[in-house]
Amino acid sequence: MMAIVQLDKNTIEKIAAGEVIESPLSIVKELVENSIDAKAKNIVVEIKNGGKSYIRVTDDGTGIEEYELELAFKRHATSKINTFDDLYNIFTLGFRGEALSSILACADLTLISCTKNSKVGKKVVYKNNKLIHKSSIATNIGTSIEVYNLFKNIPVRRKFLASDIRESNRISRLIHAFALGYDGISFKFIKDDRFIFHTLENQNLISKIYNLIDENLKDELIHLEIKNNLYEISGYTSSINYYRGNRSLQYIFINNRLVEYKKISNSIEDTYSGLIPNSRYPAFFIFINTNSNNVDVNIHPNKREIKLSYEDELLSLIKENIGKKVIENVSSKEIKIKNEKSKELNFYEDYSDILNAYNKINDSSIVKEDNYNSQYFYNFFNKKDVESENNITNMEDNYIQESINSHEESKLVKQNIFDISKIIYKSSLFGKYSLFEYNDKLLLLNHRRAEQRLKFEKYIKDFKNQEIVSQQLLDPIIMKININDYSKYIENKDLFKKLGFDIEEFSSDKLIIRSLPLIFDIPEKINFFYELLDLNFNDEDLFYDKISKIINNISFKKGDRINEDEANELINGLNKLDNPYKTFDGKTILISISESEMEKYFER
Ligand SMILES: Nc1ncnc2c1ncn2[C@@H]1O[C@H](COP(=O)(O)OP(=O)(O)OP(=O)(O)O)[C@@H](O)[C@H]1O
Ligand SMILES: [Mg+2]
Incomplete structure (x- = not known):
């Protein structure tokens, strides 16, 4: 030296x-x-x-x-x-x-x-x-x-x-x-x-990834070896079957230096868009090498950030090649999730005409709905000053409790939107919607979203009352997890209990899941467990967001067709809620079109 x-x-x-x-x-x-x-x-x-x-x-x-x-x-x-x-x-x-x-x-x-x-x-x-x-x-x-x-x-x-x-x-x-x-x-x-x-x-990278990060990455890693005249990229990125709720499993090294480089992460993530759910992130372990002349290490005192002189060349190299590899991997494996996605797309296309028509005549009824919507969410999350700086330990629970209470309060002032006795079921449409007549209005109900919303409401209510129903698994699931996830679990153990999980700590790298919340069905993939681990329970927005996303993923697995009774049950359930028009994440559940709006289409 x-x-x-x-x-x-x-x-x-x-x-x-x-x-x-x-x-x-x-x-x-x-x-x-x-x-x-x-x-x-x-x-x-x-x-x-x-x-x-x-x-x-x-x-x-x-x-x-x-x-x-x-x-x-x-x-x-x-x-x-x-x-x-x-x-x-x-x-x-x-x-x-x-x-x-x-x-x-x-x-x-x-x-x-x-x-x-x-x-x-x-x-x-x-x-x-x-x-x-x-x-x-x-x-x-x-x-x-x-x-x-x-x-x-x-x-x-x-x-x-x-x-x-x-x-x-x-x-x-x-x-x-x-x-x-x-x-x-x-x-x-x-x-x-x-x-x-x-x-x-000299332990190889892949064995370190399995041992340190997650054994579930086995079979889910795509090997990368890409280069042009400026850059050499090697490493692994996850297949579309594996994703996390945050970016904690993304590692970028440039010339052997661990860096944070947003544009690189984003351009890798972009290649997954449409292939994995929104707000999910791939895991990757990327090693980039370039001539040291191209790297400015001197831009930030903590040395975590660097600047590259030929950044665009790198980003397009990533876009073109990593994207290609990810897609190749999908088509060679015929992965289920992709089919689900395309189903989701048709789901909109089928209906795009009606939806467009609805958007065109989009008048006062929607404005009303949006106001109601924001009020609803305001109340839902409106937290009072529970933060007393020195009481950090109980704050997390308080937050959740508090926001649910205010949700409850908003319920007190609500009135039902529909007089349920006047809702008349007419028919089922494309196996995905139910058509109702209500006074001089046509109501179109999206089954799947209605179920998502109702399940979400029930789960949150049961969570608050601590009466979430669990189902015992015939074959308990043994999960091998890394030490970070293990300690995240330990930290949030009580919350997992309240959420309806019965989990036993087997060893410092294994958990045994004995019961799951009933609402989650029998999981083929226990991905959602990781989703909950990634949760920061300090952040109640995120908490509700996660729960709603998990529930969205598991709703209506058995097919979308429902009968008249089930349709009535759904609309009845929705009618008891504050804003039956939207799912928690703001997607439309229910469309109402008045006779006069419809008449515009017949030039009357
Ligand atoms: N573990 C170590 N083994 C050998 N030499 C060391 C070790 N730690 C520090 N040094 C010596 O002490 C010097 C000062 O270390 P220090 O980390 O403060 O600065 P630096 O590494 O040169 O720069 P930076 O502030 O960017 O880390 C180093 O340049 C190195 O010569
Ligand atoms: Mg140093």
Whole structure:
């Protein structure tokens, strides 16, 4: 390694520095990156309480020479670049010479390091940003850095840290990423004195994906190997059978650097549009390589973002090729979901004439409906000031409870929309709609959506009253899940219970699902379990949104045809709701066309 030097003023001014350590995650990231830069083959990360009370990163890299130890902690001291121009030809993750000094500014630290040139290791202890101890110590070649008393001087930042579980999930996701991204390095992760996972030097990517991320990705990964004269892309992306409720399983590396690059994620996601449900995200593990001249790493102090000089060329390479691979994979496997999709399309086309006609004569009745709609949703989610800052633990439950209560309140002032005795069933249409006559109006009811809405309402009501009915599974489902999902489950265990699941923890990577909420039917695929795991229960909008989407996916599996009694039952049920016209996600359930509107069509 080069010697550590303090950068000159000119270079310092040009570097996007000013790193702020926001959380234990940033510390772990900086320390592990230093270990990777030091050519370590083995890296061990230990944390306690989500890293809030203790972090230690130990490596078997080059170590730091004794005479450079104190310099390493100085701002703008780095062994990785000498001049600004070096930044455009950079192969290390660090370059600002800032991480260690930023950590010292917000925590206490002990470092032990030994190089191959030294007979004995050195230990230094920093407290309150000052060196308070230095001694010799027998140790292996490499470096070990312990960080503790995090944010003791900055209580505000301490307060904004997430729960221990959430912080440690974020850290474990980061270590997953490092483990996936660095072939020749073995990673070991220890949390609260418990061994969590371990990857081997030279373990192949696919086996790391199965072991660390999700075994269910087996058979669902599409191998990528794409290049043009500027870029080489390799890795895996998920088939359309596998998707998640958020982007947590998307990993992008550019020239070996883990980055966040929205445009790249979006262009990959775009290739899935229409193939997987809305608001679902593919998993991918993408490695992009390009000449280091094309990469500007110096755009953001936390180094997570970079800029590419030939971005468009990369995005179109992705669009053309990844899209093609995903589609090829679909057609070679004849996947069910695609048929379902095309069914959904016909479903609209069949009916497009009537729908257009309806849109054209779209007059006061719709305006009324929309007002009603927004009022309904306003009430539904209108939460009062339940946030009292120091009562964070119970807040999540409160939120949900509160919003359901206000939903209930809005019900009190509602009147039924229809006089049900005057609704006369006429016929079923295309097996998908029911036609009713009501006073001087024609009502068209979309069965599937009506059922979705009613199931949603019932589920939420039962949830609130804690009377969700479960069904016991004859064959309990054993789910193998990764450690992040496991801890998400543990964190939300009570909620799963309230939602109607009976789940047993079998081991730290397996759950046994014994009962499911009755409403979910017997699941062929238990995808929705992951959907619920991805849920952040702090966010009630998301909570309702998820529940409604799950219910939408499982409604009317048995075919869409219904008889007169069932049609009457649906409209009766809807009539008891605030706004029977729309599903929770705003899709039309019921269309009403007055005689006078219809007459416009007959030029009367
Ligand atoms: N684990 C380690 N093994 C060997 N040397 C290290 C290790 N950690 C830090 N160093 C040395 O200390 C110097 C300062 O580290 P620091 O992380 O503060 O800056 P940097 O990595 O050069 O740049 P950046 O601020 O972008 O991370 C490094 O340049 C490196 O020489
Ligand atoms: Mg560094």
